[in-house]
Amino acid sequence: MEVRNCKGCGKLFNYLSGPPLCPSCAKALDLKFEEVKEYVYDHPRVDMQEVSEVCEVSISQIKQWIREERLSFADDSMIGIECEGCGVTIKTGRFCKDCKDKLAKGFGDLYPKEAPVQKPKDPRENPKMRFLDQNTDK
Structure with missing residues (x-):
């Protein structure tokens, strides 16, 4: 376990993985995400600047959520x-x-592609060779 300073509030916390945020800042960021998600759902034709101003979230944070595929937009959206x-x-x-x-x-x-496996040829299939059956009656 590693001790780090939170990027949000500056407090020391035990860092495990993910963004370097303490649990309280991570929870606050998740609540902001839900707020942004609901606002975008209610206003599908909104632009990123308006979402940033109304929800009080930085544009870079919105872009990060888009890159993480947490937020997605319709094809006719301006974002x-x-x-x-x-x-x-x-x-x-x-x-x-x-x-x-x-x-x-x-x-x-x-990765190298495996060569197709060739089945062994039956010597009886060769048209140039002839085999005599031992059980043939003359």
Whole structure:
């Protein structure tokens, strides 16, 4: 366990994982998230500046929630962030669908593909060779 200062209030706390916030600041941030989520749900055509002012949350915090895919927006919403790969406007996450597909394909190419297993050939299938059955009656 590690002791850190809270980024929100500056108090010392036992840090386990996640954002460096004490439990009380983390709870307050979760309550702010719920407030933002409800406001966006009630006002679907709102822009990020208005959400920031009404809910008293920084724009960078709203963008972080979008990147974490905690907040997502409809296609007709005015809120959007840039894809980290190509810069196109997206509504949630870090990458657009095309960049996600490229990354997935790139990761798939990292591992060598197994060669197809060839079944052993039956020597009786070779048309050039002939076999005589021992049980044949002459």
